[in-house]
Amino acid sequence: MRSEILTILHKAKGGYVSGADLAEKLAVSRTAIWKHICALKDEGYQIESKSRSGYRIVDSPDLLNPGEIKAKIKTEILGQKIIYYKEIGSTNNEAKLQAAKGAREGTIVVSEQQGTGRGRLSRGWYSPAQKGIWFSLILRPGFLPQEAPKCTLMAAVAIAKAIFTITGIEVGIKWPNDILYNGKKLVGVLTEMNAEMDRINYIVIGMGINVNVSNKEMPEEIKDIATSLSEIKGETVSRIDLLTQVLAELENLYLLIKEQGFAPILKLWKQYSVTLGQDIKVIGVNETFYGKAVDIDDFGALLVDTGEKIERVLAGDVSI
Numbered sequence: 278m279r280s281e282i283l284t285i286l287h288k289a290k291g292g293y294v295s296g297a298d299l300a301e302k303l304a305v306s307r308t309a310i311w312k313h314i315c316a317l318k319d320e321g322y323q324i325e326s327k328s329r330s331g332y333r334i335v336d337s338p339d340l341l342n343p344g345e346i347k348a349k350i351k352t353e354i355l356g357q358k359i360i361y362y363k364e365i366g367s368t369n370n371e372a373k374l375q376a377a378k379g380a381r382e383g384t385i386v387v388s389e390q391q392g393t394g395r396g397r398l399s400r401g402w403y404s405p406a407q408k409g410i411w412f413s414l415i416l417r418p419g420f421l422p423q424e425a426p427k428c429t430l431m432a433a434v435a436i437a438k439a440i441f442t443i444t445g446i447e448v449g450i451k452w453p454n455d456i457l458y459n460g461k462k463l464v465g466v467l468t469e470m471n472a473e474m475d476r477i478n479y480i481v482i483g484m485g486i487n488v489n490v491s492n493k494e495m496p497e498e499i500k501d502i503a504t505s506l507s508e509i510k511g512e513t514v515s516r517i518d519l520l521t522q523v524l525a526e527l528e529n530l531y532l533l534i535k536e537q538g539f540a541p542i543l544k545l546w547k548q549y550s551v552t553l554g555q556d557i558k559v560i561g562v563n564e565t566f567y568g569k570a571v572d573i574d575d576f577g578a579l580l581v582d583t584g585e586k587i588e589r590v591l592a593g594d595v596s597i
């Protein structure tokens with residue numbers, strides 16, 4: 278109910294909405310509306326009430342709750358269902374539970390903070406309250422399981438595009454899906470799936486975007502290798518504008534894959550790549566080796582020329 282009230286008030290763009298209108302639209306009493314308005318004020322919303330005019334939003338706290346997202350969302354599939362937490366262990370874990378219970382395609386799980394945020398290769402992910410965008414998206418694509426990496430590459434491209442639109446910052450993608458700025462990590466993507474031999478039941482794409490995390494507050498182990506958009510720009514960046522733009526870009530690319538296949542995404546990914554053409558170290562699942570990153574194939578695997586042969590790397594980490 279609160280998120281619906283917020284959506285209506287935001288859509289009025291600072292104008293008044295009468296208590297009677299709200300009550301009618303939401304099929305509840307005016308007293309119920311008033312109680313929800315009081316609760317929203319307790320959450321930090323500045324809402325002005327004026328007799329005969331109604332309510333208007335003067336200022337909103339920086340939250341990624343459903344009311345804020347719905348007021349700005351530009352998509353038709355992704356983010357239409359929002360599961361929101363002030364704090365949770367990991368949005369990926371929750372999204373997997375929701376997906377297993379049948380959550381529809383496009384559902385997102387968003388949290389202001391993660392206590393046990395997870396990264397790739399069993400690492401952790403630092404996710405302080407209201408400083409970043411920590412969210413997971415549930416997709417049910419008609420792909421084969423071996424095509425799942427396509428979703429990860431798609432997510433990295435979508436985020437890179439959205440970051441440029443909202444901040445003007447040009448980022449690079451390190452295979453498979455780290456978003457870097459000047460060699461420092463800005464965004465991580467963790468894709469997990471549940472599949473049969475010949476079909477994917479669901480894919481969860483977890484995205485962690487360091488938006489307003491200050492370098493000073495980062496834990497020692499990531500201080501020198503991570504950065505954030507606010508550190509780069511020297512000013513706070515709107516999390517809600519970036520999240521809704523990421524969803525818009527993801528939806529565009531996802532529909533593009535369904536219409537035209539993976540080729541256009543692969544082309545875009547290559548434009549953002551900071552890995553291709555570089556001499557790299559590959560830390561694979563079973564071995565470590567060196568070579569030149571020459572291409573990625575149609576499944577998103579990295580092709581590395583070791584001097585003796587072309588190795589096809591499907592999972593692991595690379596350092597440039």
Ligand code: BTN
Pocket residue numbers: 366367368369370391393394395396397398400402404410411412413455464465466467483484485486
């Ligand atoms: C990486 O190691 O680069 C991937 C990091 C992914 C972090 C995001 S934050 C939201 C989602 N929930 C998690 O527990 N992890 C992902």
